Amino acid sequence: MTIYQMNDGRFVLKGEGWSDRTMHVIKNAHRSASLVVTRGRVSNGRTFDEELAAEYAMLATKIAHFEQTEPVSTTLPHLPGCPVRETSALYPHQDGVCHQRQVAVLLSGNRIVIVTCVMQRAFSLEDEIFWQCVKATLDLE
DSSP: OEEEEETTEEEEEOSSOOOOOOEEEEEETTTTEEEEEEEEEOOTTOOHHHHHHHHHHHHHHHSTTOEEOOOEEEOOTTOTTSOEEEEEEEEEETTEEEEEEEEEEEEGGGEEEEEEEEESSOOOHHHHHHHHHHHHHOOOO
């Protein structure tokens, strides 16, 4: 049995095999920005980096002209003991180009939380400051 918890409440999932793969999208219409928080898990037999590489490879097959930087190891102030990888990417979307910044965090139990900031334009200085604030205040259980 697994208890699934969310801000609004919780419910019981009977049986085996449940894995939290939820995605939360938080939009800011004034900035043309979205924060996407995704949960996942490292597959059996893979390392954190191998799991991320597989996820990125899958994205590249689904999004035409997807360009991403190599993941860079970094640390986050509230998660000093957790491995973190940061990337930037861009890809065509509708009439423009989406730009994104992303951190992937490995938590206990091989859980992964990925936070992605997506802009429908290039990041401005104000956007970069916003992204740095998100990273500096990110605290996970």
